[in-house]
Amino acid sequence: MIKVLLADDQALVRGAMAAMLGLETDIEVVAEVGTGDEVLPAVARLRPDVALLDVQMPGDGLSVAARLRDEHPTVRVIICTTFGRPGYLARATRAGAAGFVVKDTPPEQLVESIRRVHAGLRVIDPALAAESSVLGTSPLTERERQVLSAIAGGGTIADAARRLFLSQGTVRNHLSSAIGKTGTRTSAEAARLADDRGWL
Incomplete structure (x- = not known):
């Protein structure tokens, strides 16, 4: 059973994801939180295998991903966001995220992404990866x-x-x-x- 934590400040989105994932026989949603500040305490208490983090929630999903990498390295992180911006992909990769998907990803693709990341693979939205390679990394200090x-x-x-x-x-x-x-x-x-x- 793959234990999943969902972190998104939009209750409707979070609830829909939890309901969808609950239909899978090999996935269990063990926590739903609405802010980045709630993620680490929930991870320490419930020990999920995979954390799906929104970027633009209170408490910043990318910062939380970096803290999870440092404090709970066995938890695999997928950044799941409305905003498919190339810079977010680069920052998510630096923060140690194993996956990056946009919220309009088909449900079956999100489920497969969780399975693949849990298996130790990386999953990146292909269109975003292509755009990111064209634009390059941020030139800003x-x-x-x-x-x-x-x-x-x-x-x-x-x-x-x-x-x-x-x-x-x-x-x-x-x-x-x-x-x-x-x-x-x-x-x-x-x-x-x-x-x-x-x-x-």
């Missing part, structure tokens, strides 16, 4: 990514400086570099492009 993230929601340079404990001049320098690397004209455009590609 970690600090440039942080600065763009800080202004992505309409934050100012002063806001970013306060949040990241940097001077405003340093924030401007990082923004200028990020604008150059993304081939955009403004920091807002750079943040939007980086977000669209999953680099943030």
